[in-house]
Amino acid sequence: MTQQFRSFVIFAEMRTGSNLLEATLNGVRKVTCFGEAFNPFMMGWPDKEELLGVTRAEREEDPQRLLDKLFDKPGHLPGFRYFHDHDPRVLDAIIDNHACAKIVLTRNPLESYISTRLARETNQWKLNETETAIPAVTSYDPVEFRQNLSEIESFQLSILNRLQASGQTAFWLGYEDLRDTGVMTGLLHWLGRTDVEQVHPARDQVPQNPRELAEKVDNFDEMQADLHKLDPFALRRVPNFEPRRGPAVPSFATSEAGAGLLFMPVQGGPTDMLRSWLEALGNPSGKYTQNSLRQWKRKHPGHRSFSVLRHPLARAWDAFLHLMTHAKPELRQLMRDVHRVPLPADEELSELSEDAAAALFADFLDFLRRNLNGQTTLPTHPNWASQSEVVAGFARFAQPDMLIRESRLATDLEFLCHQTGIDDPRSDLLSPEPLPEFLSDRKLAVAARAAYLRDYIAFGFDVELTPAS
Numbered sequence: 001m002t003q004q005f006r007s008f009v010i011f012a013e014m015r016t017g018s019n020l021l022e023a024t025l026n027g028v029r030k031v032t033c034f035g036e037a038f039n040p041f042m043m044g045w046p047d048k049e050e051l052l053g054v055t056r057a058e059r060e061e062d063p064q065r066l067l068d069k070l071f072d073k074p075g076h077l078p079g080f081r082y083f084h085d086h087d088p089r090v091l092d093a094i095i096d097n098h099a100c101a102k103i104v105l106t107r108n109p110l111e112s113y114i115s116t117r118l119a120r121e122t123n124q125w126k127l128n129e130t131e132t133a134i135p136a137v138t139s140y141d142p143v144e145f146r147q148n149l150s151e152i153e154s155f156q157l158s159i160l161n162r163l164q165a166s167g168q169t170a171f172w173l174g175y176e177d178l179r180d181t182g183v184m185t186g187l188l189h190w191l192g193r194t195d196v197e198q199v200h201p202a203r204d205q206v207p208q209n210p211r212e213l214a215e216k217v218d219n220f221d222e223m224q225a226d227l228h229k230l231d232p233f234a235l236r237r238v239p240n241f242e243p244r245r246g247p248a249v250p251s252f253a254t255s256e257a258g259a260g261l262l263f264m265p266v267q268g269g270p271t272d273m274l275r276s277w278l279e280a281l282g283n284p285s286g287k288y289t290q291n292s293l294r295q296w297k298r299k300h301p302g303h304r305s306f307s308v309l310r311h312p313l314a315r316a317w318d319a320f321l322h323l324m325t326h327a328k329p330e331l332r333q334l335m336r337d338v339h340r341v342p343l344p345a346d347e348e349l350s351e352l353s354e355d356a357a358a359a360l361f362a363d364f365l366d367f368l369r370r371n372l373n374g375q376t377t378l379p380t381h382p383n384w385a386s387q388s389e390v391v392a393g394f395a396r397f398a399q400p401d402m403l404i405r406e407s408r409l410a411t412d413l414e415f416l417c418h419q420t421g422i423d424d425p426r427s428d429l430l431s432p433e434p435l436p437e438f439l440s441d442r443k444l445a446v447a448a449r450a451a452y453l454r455d456y457i458a459f460g461f462d463v464e465l466t467p468a469s
Contacts, residue, residue: 004099004192005077005099005100005101005191005192006071006077006099006100007070007071007073007077007078007079007097007099007100007101008033008077008078008079008100008101008102008103008191009079009080009081009082009094009100009101009102009103010022010033010079010080010081010082010103010104010105011082011083011102011103011104011105011155011156011159011170012081012082012083012104012105012106013083013084013107013112013152014083014112014116014119015107015111015112015113015115015116015119016105016106016107016112016175017105017107017175017178018081018105019125019126019205020178020179020201020202020205021033021103021105021173021178022035022081023202023204023205024178024184024199024200024201024202025079025188026202027199027200027202028188028193028196028199030075030076030077031076031077031078031079031188031191031193032073032076032077032078032079033078033079033080033081034051034052034070034078034079034080035048035051035080035081036080036081036082036083036086037051037066037070037080037081037082038059038063038066038080038082038086038087038090039083039086040085040086040087043055043056043059044080051066051069052066052069052070053069054066054069059087063087063089063090064089064090064093067090067093067094071097071100077191077192077193079100079101082094084151084152084154084155085151095159095162095163095166095168096166098166098168101171101190101191102159102163102168102169102170102171103170103171103173103187104156104159104170104171104172104173105173105174105175105178106156106172106173106174106175107174107175108175109148109149109152110145110213110227111175111213112175113144113145113148113149114138114140114213114216114217115208115209117138117139118136118137118138118208118209118216119208121136121138122134122136124208126205126208127205127206127207127208128204128205128206133208133209136216137215137216137217137218138216138217138218139217139218139219140217140219140220140222140223140226142223142226146230171187171190171191173187178201179201180201181198181199181200181201184199184200184201185197185198185199187199238453238454238457239373240389240454241372241373241374242372242374242380242385242386242389243379243380244389244392244393245382245385245389245390245392245393246393246396247290247393247394247395247396247397247398248264248382248390248393248394249288249289249290249293249397250286250287250288250289251264251265251267251286252264252265252286252288252293253265253274253275253278253284253285253286254278254284254285254286254288254296255278255279255281255282255283255284255285256282256283256284256285257281257282257283257417257420257422258417258420258421258422259300259301259302259303259304259420259421260296260300260302260303260304260420261278261281261303261304261305261306261416261417261420261422262293262296262297262303262304262305262306262400263275263278263305263306263307264305264306264307264394264398264400265307265308266307266308266309266310266387266390266391267382267383267385267390268310268315268318268319268322268382268383268384269308269309269310269315269318269406270308270310270406270409270432270433273429273430273431273433274308276429277413277426277429277430280426280429281417281422281426290397293397297398302420302421303420304401304402304416304419304420305398305399305400305401305402306400306401306402306403306404306412306413306416307391307394307400307402307403307404308403308404308405308406308409309387309403309404309405309406309459310387310406311406311407311461311462311465312387312448312449312451312452312455312456312461313439313444313445313448313465314406314435314439314465315384315387315452316361316364316365316368316384316448316451316452317361317435317436317439318383319364319368319381319383319384320360320361320364322383323335323343323364324343324349325349329346332346334378335364335367338376338377339367339370339371339376339378340363340366340367341360341363341364341367342360342363343360344356354436354438355438357436357438358436358438358441358444361444362443362444362447365444365447365448365450365451366447366451368384368451368452369447369450369451371384372384372385372386372451372452386452386454386455387452387455387458387459388454388455388458388459389454391403401416402416403459404416406432407432409430409432410425410427410430413425413427413430414427435465439465440464440465442464445463445464445465446463449463
């Protein structure tokens with residue numbers, strides 16, 4: 001089925017060639033690109049205070065009003081340019097509109113960054129063939145470049161993910177494509193304008209700084225040395241094959257004590273103990289929906305939320321105990337038959353010696369490593385999912401005020417209670433659960449780190465399981 005586009009958006013950044021692309025598209029009959037329509041500092045183009053009858057004040061009050069005006073062009077193909085720092089309130093409406101074609105324009109981020117700095121210093125943003133480029137050099141700022149790179153990469157990955165999730169595709173362009181007649185013609189045909197036989201790139205703009213970087217950057221050697229520290233191929237990235245987790249709001253629990261406490265539990269942690277603790281503080285509640293929890297938060301100004309992190313080795317042990325005592329028999333049989341965890345028959349599990357339990361636990365840790373790396377067909381159970389992924393799921397609704405280590409449970413919860421006006425924090429109910437001595441085995445610690453590498457790095461856990469972990 002051919003998609004009938006009725007509008008378009010150009011996802012780009014400063015100094016990527018978006019002005020040239022706009023000029024090329026505006027040279028085609030019944031195609032109009034309305035500049036940076038949602039740039040907070042201008043209306044489409046510099047020194048403009050109104051666009052299609054909508055003022056900046058009206059756009060600020062309701063950006064959807066301008067978006068509706070832009071897209072209300074029967075028999076015409078309208079669009080605009082959108083950068084990562086433009087009005088975020090319209091992004092959902094743009095992405096969700098499948099009749100709006102998405103064009104993604106990219107450029108070497110270093111070239112784009114240096115070009116932007118030069119343009120700011122000279123105030124020369126476009127150049128035609130009758131004008132003279134203002135000669136200038138600039139300096140490379142490593143902190144500024146890294147921040148800029150991070151923001152743009154994050155935005156582009158977000159766009160890519162959302163298009164994938166909604167079953168859409170984009171037309172990807174590089175800076176060098178913008179002067180290619182074949183590519184520009186292909187773009188117009190993809191947009192549905194097959195009546196246009198050939199599209200020639202706009203000729204009213206020329207490159208401003210066609211010099212090598214060494215001539216444009218006065219601290220070029222320093223820049224080269226700093227760029228060597230970057231990791232463009234993400235060699236140090238920890239692979240993540242876990243599915244994204246939701247916020248799990250129905251598992252949250254609250255207490256009316258003081259200004260209010262909100263507990264956001266990570267399964268496999270000391271959840272039962274903390275629920276009992278909330279009950280002791282008084283008036284506990286749970287089984288929330290996102291809407292009802294928002295209402296609770298509004299009614300409790302000054303409330304605090306928290307989650308508790310458990311050392312990954314201890315948490316893996318809890319998951320192993322859950323497997324042997326509470327999981328369905330079918331799951332244990334699956335472990336025996338498929339996942340190389342040779343559990344004895346169910347009736348023999350309660351009679352395991354410590355040595356046998358330690359050996360089986362080592363096999364379970366190897367299974368965990370494979371499961372969290374997407375190497376098994378078994379879904380990742382919440383009891384053993386990475387805590388970093390669980391907390392990331394929380395953040396899709398609300399981030400906890402405090403992430404508390406289980407080993408500091410009483411101390412940190414006393415502090416939290418003091419903040420919310422709770423006089424008696426009932427610390428006597430916050431005793432850590434005893435763990436078997438064999439968990440101090442170095443081999444088990446190394447196996448747990450292999451399984452939960454993301455958590456060890458994200459939260460700084462010691463490899464060894466000690467009272468201070």
